[in-house]
Amino acid sequence: xxxxxxxxxxxxxxxxxxxxxxxxxxxxxxxxxxxxxxxxxxxxxxxxxxxxxxxxxxxxxxxxxxxxxxxxxxxxxxxxxxxxxxxxxxxxxxxxxxxxxxxxxxxxxxxxxxxxxxxxxxxxxxxxxxxxxxxxxxxxxxxxxxxxxxxxxxxxxxxxxxxxxxxxxxxxxxxxxxxxxxxxxxxxxxxxxxxxxxxxxxxxxxxxxxxxxxxxxxxxxxxxxxxxxxxxxxxxxxxxxxxxxxxxxxxxxxxxxxxxxxxxxxxxxxxxxxxxxxxxxxxxxxxxxxxxxxxxxxxxxxxxxxxxxxxxxxxxxxxxxxxxxxxxxxxxxxxxxxxxxxxxxxxxxxxxxxxxxxxxxxxxxxxxxxxxxxxxxxxxxxxx
Amino acid sequence: xxxxxxxxxxxxxxxxxxxxxxxxxxxxxxxxxxxxxxxxxxxxxxxxxxxxxxxxxxxxxxxxxxxxxxxxxxxxxxxxxxxxxxxxxxxxxxxxxxxxxxxxxxxxxxxxxxxxxxxxxxxxxxxxxxxxxxxxxxxxxxxxxxxxxxxxxxxxxxxxxxxxxxxxxxxxxxxxxxxxxxxxxxxxxxxxxxxxxxxxxxxxxxxxxxxxxxxxxxxxxxxxxxxxxxxxxxxxxxxxxxxxxxxxxxxxxxxxxxxxxxxxxxxxxxxxxxxxxxxxxxxxxxxxxxxxxxxxxxxxxxxxxxxxxxxxxxxxxxxxxxxxxxxxxxxxxxxx
Numbered sequence: 123x124x125x126x127x128x129x130x131x132x133x134x135x136x137x138x139x140x141x142x143x144x145x146x147x148x149x150x151x152x153x154x155x156x157x158x159x160x161x162x163x164x165x166x167x168x169x170x171x172x173x174x175x176x177x178x179x180x181x182x183x184x185x186x187x188x189x190x191x192x193x194x195x196x197x198x199x200x201x202x203x204x205x206x207x208x209x210x211x212x213x214x215x216x217x218x219x220x221x222x223x224x225x226x227x228x229x230x231x232x233x234x235x236x237x238x239x240x241x242x243x244x245x246x247x248x249x250x251x252x253x254x255x256x257x258x259x260x261x262x263x264x265x266x267x268x269x270x271x272x273x274x275x276x277x278x279x280x281x282x283x284x285x286x287x288x289x290x291x292x293x294x295x296x297x298x299x300x301x302x303x304x305x306x307x308x309x310x311x312x313x314x315x316x317x318x319x320x321x322x323x324x325x326x327x328x329x330x331x332x333x334x335x336x337x338x339x340x341x342x343x344x345x346x347x348x349x350x351x352x353x354x355x356x357x358x359x360x361x362x363x364x365x366x367x368x369x370x371x372x373x374x375x376x377x378x379x380x381x382x383x384x385x386x387x388x389x390x391x392x393x394x395x396x397x398x399x400x401x402x403x404x405x406x407x408x409x410x411x412x413x414x415x416x417x418x419x420x421x422x423x424x425x426x427x428x429x430x431x432x433x434x435x436x437x438x439x440x441x442x443x444x445x446x447x448x449x450x451x452x453x454x455x456x457x458x459x460x461x462x463x464x465x466x467x468x469x470x471x472x473x474x475x476x477x478x479x480x481x482x483x484x485x486x487x488x489x490x491x492x493x494x495x496x497x498x499x500x501x502x503x504x505x506x
Numbered sequence: 507x508x509x510x511x512x513x514x515x516x517x518x519x520x521x522x523x524x525x526x527x528x529x530x531x532x533x534x535x536x537x538x539x540x541x542x543x544x545x546x547x548x549x550x551x552x553x554x555x556x557x558x559x560x561x562x563x564x565x566x567x568x569x570x571x572x573x574x575x576x577x578x579x580x581x582x583x584x585x586x587x588x589x590x591x592x593x594x595x596x597x598x599x600x601x602x603x604x605x606x607x608x609x610x611x612x613x614x615x616x617x618x619x620x621x622x623x624x625x626x627x628x629x630x631x632x633x634x635x636x637x638x639x640x641x642x643x644x645x646x647x648x649x650x651x652x653x654x655x656x657x658x659x660x661x662x663x664x665x666x667x668x669x670x671x672x673x674x675x676x677x678x679x680x681x682x683x684x685x686x687x688x689x690x691x692x693x694x695x696x697x698x699x700x701x702x703x704x705x706x707x708x709x710x711x712x713x714x715x716x717x718x719x720x721x722x723x724x725x726x727x728x729x730x731x732x733x734x735x736x737x738x739x740x741x742x743x744x745x746x747x748x749x750x751x752x753x754x755x756x757x758x759x760x761x762x763x764x765x766x767x768x769x770x771x772x773x774x775x776x777x778x779x780x781x782x783x784x785x786x787x788x789x790x791x792x793x794x795x796x797x798x799x800x801x802x803x804x805x806x807x808x809x810x811x812x813x814x815x816x817x818x819x820x821x822x823x824x825x826x827x828x829x830x831x832x833x834x835x836x837x838x839x840x841x842x
Contacts, residue, residue: 135549
């Protein structure tokens with residue numbers, strides 16, 4: 123089988139596997155945008171930021187999403203006033219901490235295979251979920267610090283909105299009320315249209331030369347929507363949902379395809395087969411498997427089955443693969459560039475990578491004792 | 507100009523959405539109508555195929571709604587533009603006053619905005635690429651089989667070599683059964699072997715194999731899960747239990763082993779979601795005679811399960827005295 127034929131199998135399989143989930147993610151993001159009241163988000167989340175980040179990291183238990191579909195949903199939640207740190211924690215944790223992935227991890231590690239690391243499938247699942255939670259939480263708090271330092275505007279790209287200018291109005295209201303503790307520079311996209319002192323800010327934002335979104339539509343349209351805000355018909359709502367959903371679908375799919383192209387090229391070189399040779403050492407295993415997770419772009423429901431079958435790879439490698447894969451890979455990186463600015467991406471990636479590396483190496487420490495005990499013959503601190 | 511750019515972008519979006527929706531649904535339809543053949547949809551497992559159908563339908567509905575909305579907007583556009591001009595005149599001063607400080611950030615926010623809404627042909631070029639794969643006349647039945655065989659070959663290169671010339675573990679127990687065989691030759695061999703106290707001899711082995719091969723034709727076989735077989739054999743109890751199944755049937759892709767025409771591999775792909783995460787599962791089979799089966803064909807192999815310690819130290823099952831027959835592709839070609 124020549125490389126082109128292999129590419130022709132792997133590339134569509136990555137794309138078409140993710141597509142239905144992106145469609146669903148786009149549908150949910152469209153519905154959120156249209157139906158979720160702005161105030162609800164700010165009311166529900168806890169006042170303390172650390173508690174809010176922790177709750178967001180567990181949000182996947184109620185709103186399961188896989189990692190392809192989560193990017194558009196997270197972007198809409200961000201637009202609805204969910205603080206950036208919470209959105210990042212949700213985005214990182216939800217592809218792992220959700221019922222579907224927990225069940226699939228359990229299933230993958232049950233049976234004869236689990237005995238190898240002396241871990242039951244329960245322990246393996248627990249380890250994965252706990253590590254994902256800690257990584258997401260800490261990264262969320264790091265983002266929170268960076269948010270305070272630089273402001274949201276320097277970290278995220280403007281959230282595309284269409285003719286529902288009313289929502290901009292809500293954002294500006296919320297910001298004016300000071301729900302968001304971060305001082306936001308006036309030039310930031312979220313704060314940009316906000317000028318609560320101006321009674322006619324709806325019109326001004328439409329004329330703002332920076333705001334290309336709104337230039338497309340004549341101002342008169344804003345008036346039309348503003349008038350029937352209360353009595354928005356279900357048909358208008360459906361139109362709005364379809365507009366946001368279709369936009370998000372096209373927006374994210376484009377980057378999914380680019381990521382899948384890269385991943386398929388990489389997979390053509392039979393990377394998975396070399397894994398056992400590279401990663402037989404407990405300490406080399408973690409970084410090697412992390413690199414593999416980034417390059418392979420597996421779905422978070424499938425990667426547990428792959429990891430469970432890599433029998434010769436030590437626990438540290440498996441757990442690094444399982445935690446990093448749903449948080450960061452080639453296609454996710456390209457999708458992140460649609461939402462985050464460079465500064466935030468380069469805050470998230472090193473934090474996540476260092477945390478995962480650190481924690482998976484921690485699991486390898488019993489192996490240190492074992493190696494030492496083999497070298498020394500009998501290690502006094504083990505036998506007691 | 508503004509109007510043209512906006513509508514061009516919207517129309518492209520609708521066209522891409524409709525094309526994807528249509529192709530997702532027709533992929534599903536194509537897979538349902540071509541029985542026993544793998545299509546483009548076969549690159550994902552069953553439940554994701556259902557998701558693809560649902561995704562396609564959702565996408566078509568969304569596109570339809572959006573199409574109607576854009577069509578209505580285009581009819582109202584001219585009326586609104588004239589109204590908008592009057593508003594624009596009134597509020598132009600407001601805009602510059604209120605956002606005077608905002609302009610310092612103009613440069614970088616402009617760059618981000620530009621490609622999100624201006625008509626950007628490169629994005630649609632990228633989006634069309636996977637659609638072309640569906641429209642190109644590619645034979646995915648052949649491609650996927652070739653892919654599975656390649657994975658099996660790669661596993662064979664790295665993995666332990668296929669053993670040859672294995673003997674049955676408990677010849678005396680076999681002898682008892684053989685006495686009741688229908689085949690006259692097998693019975694006589696059993697009698698001769700027992701009267702001369704030579705259960706270990708090669709001739710007895712020959713008789714047992716022959717007996718096994720004959721029973722494979724008529725009897726109702728036990729059909730174990732392919733996925734189960736890969737992981738059995740770690741303990742002696744398990745091996746004894748599995749050896750007691752005299753006749754099992756497995757189906758998979760036929761892959762001849764290099765060197766000996768009697769040895770072959772049955773290959774299935776373990777697949778959790780799609781072929782990108784597929785790993786080969788292999789069960790080795792040994793036939794009594796040289797096999798003449800096309801490599802890469804779907805076959806069912808009947809034989810008995812036996813175990814052998816492979817060079818890497820693991821006990822693995824293999825199919826002994828196998829009879830191989832070509833068959834249809836199973837309803838679910840993947841295992842997990």
